[in-house]
Amino acid sequence: MRQAVTVPEADDTHPHAATVRNLEQSAGKLAAAAIARMDRNLSWYRAMPPENRSWIGLVAQAGIAAFTEWFRHPETPQAISTDVFGTAPRELTRAITLRQTVEMVRTTIEVVEAAVDEIAAPGGEEALRNALLVYAREIAFATAQVYAQAAEARGAWDARLESLVVNAVVSGEIDEGDISRAAALGWKSPEHVTVVLGSAPNGDSELTVEAIRRAARYARLQVLTGVLGKRLVVIAGGAEDPLRAAKSLIGPFAPGPVVAGPPVADLPAATRSARAAAAGLRACAAWPDAPRPVLADDLLPERAMAGDPVARELLVEEIYRPLEQAGSALLETLSVYLEQASSLEGAARILFVHPNTVRYRLRRVTDVTGWSPSEVRSAFTLRIALMLGRLDEGEPGPRT
Structure with missing residues (x-):
């Protein structure tokens, strides 16, 4: 049920006291006319549920009442955003967009402007029209302020939600609630x-x-x-x-x-x-x-040396185990090659094989592991993987 908007009686000492009284008496009729025009001209208003239309009606009524009070005391600072949008500020910014609010305010101002000649006392038309122009500017600033404050509040809340989700991912404590929060953030x-x-x-x-x-x-x-x-x-x-x-x-x-x-x-x-x-x-x-x-x-060796158990497991399971399963020749050849400063000839002499055999086995190591023993960084990774694999086996590597 709507609450009646009450305004003080007009002061007879006011230079436009008769106009003020006419405004007070016409407030209800003007609000109804504004709502009727919105219903005719604004399709989004017609499509809204009754509750939202009721909020807009309250705002239109409050806007006309606030203009009446502002016209009575133009020298007194008025918190227009509170007077007009204080009826349902949060609901309003959630129910309709800023563009729709501007259309609503414009429609209400147009209705009051069209009734100036009828409302104003003889000789007071120009004063009422000028006051309405100034008030329209003030209400435009008030509208922007309301939506800016709502946007800031939403931004702060969104930042809080995002921080919760990011922290949950980093800490490993993500749950269904965090997934819902992420969905709410887009x-x-x-x-x-x-x-x-x-x-x-x-x-x-x-x-x-x-x-x-x-x-x-x-x-x-x-x-x-x-x-x-x-x-x-x-x-x-x-x-x-x-x-x-x-x-x-x-x-x-x-x-x-x-x-x-x-x-x-x-x-x-x-x-x-x-x-x-x-x-x-x-x-x-x-x-x-x-x-x-x-x-x-790419930092698996450093991570393993720093004590990361996941990196140790990856090096063993993705490098050492596949080489072990591919045959002892690959493990032995790789170990000797790395110990001989990546020299094909030196490894071949120790293994009593032809250098082309060493070259072939090293290509097989690359095929099996994805790491090339001839590249410095890859050779370092392979060396760490062999060390960890041997430690994991609990046995020393083959003697050469």
């Missing part, structure tokens, strides 16, 4: 997700987050991002190549290493990518010449 469950970690720059973290979002829009990536302590965390979705995604987002990161975790299928699995990226970030100090950004999987 996360559309892309097929490929990777986590990128690096140092956050000094200054306003909100500016850093906005810079990441701009870079993501340009790269056509979905992102959830936040600054956690001194780290800038970006959960990027929609890119099959994590290194390419990291390169497109690297601009806002502070100087220093930036590590991209392995791609995973969805947001819950992003915890695995975040752990790998975090382990890689800790281990980056052991590889001063690491590229920027760098993949967490």
Whole structure:
């Protein structure tokens, strides 16, 4: 049930007291006329549920009442946004857009303007019309203020939700609630997700987050991002190549290493990518010449030496075990070749085989593991994998 809008009686000492009385008496009729015109001319108003139309009616009524009070005391500062939109500010900004609110206000002003000659006392038409023009400007500023405040509130709430989701992924405590929060933020469950970690720059973290979002829009990536302590965390979705995604987002990161975790299928699995990226970030100090950004999987040796159990397991299961299953000749040849400073001839002499045999076996090592013993970085990775595999076996390697 609507509450009646009451206004004080007009002061007879007012220079336009008769006009003020006419405004008071016509307020209800003007509000009804404004609602009727909205119903005729605004299709979005007709399509709204009755409850929302009732809110708009309250706002139109409050706007005319506020104009009457403002016309009575133009010298007194009036909080127009409170007087007009205070009836249902939160509901209003959620129910209708800013453009629709502007159309609603314009319609109400037009109705009052059309009735100026009828409402104003003789000789007061120009004063009422000028007052309405000034009031229209003030109500426009008040409208913008209401929606700006609502946008700021929504932005702060969205930032809080995003921070919760990012923290849950990094800490490994993501649940259905976090997935729902991500969906509310516009996360559309892309097929490929990777986590990128690096140092956050000094200054306003909100500016850093906005810079990441701009870079993501340009790269056509979905992102959830936040600054956690001194780290800038970006959960990027929609890119099959994590290194390419990291390169497109690297601009806002502070100087220093930036590590991209392995791609995973969805947001819950992003915890695995975040752990790998975090382990890689800790281990980056052991590889001063690491590229920027760098993949967490390219840091497997450093991560293993830093105590990362996942990296140790990957090196053993993806390098040592396949070589072991492929035959002892590959393991023995690789071990001797690495010990002989990557010399084909030296390994061939120790193994009593032709250098071409060593070359063939090393090609087989590359085929089996994906790492080439002839490349310095790959040879280092293979050496660490052999050491970990032997430790895992609990037996010393073959003597040469």
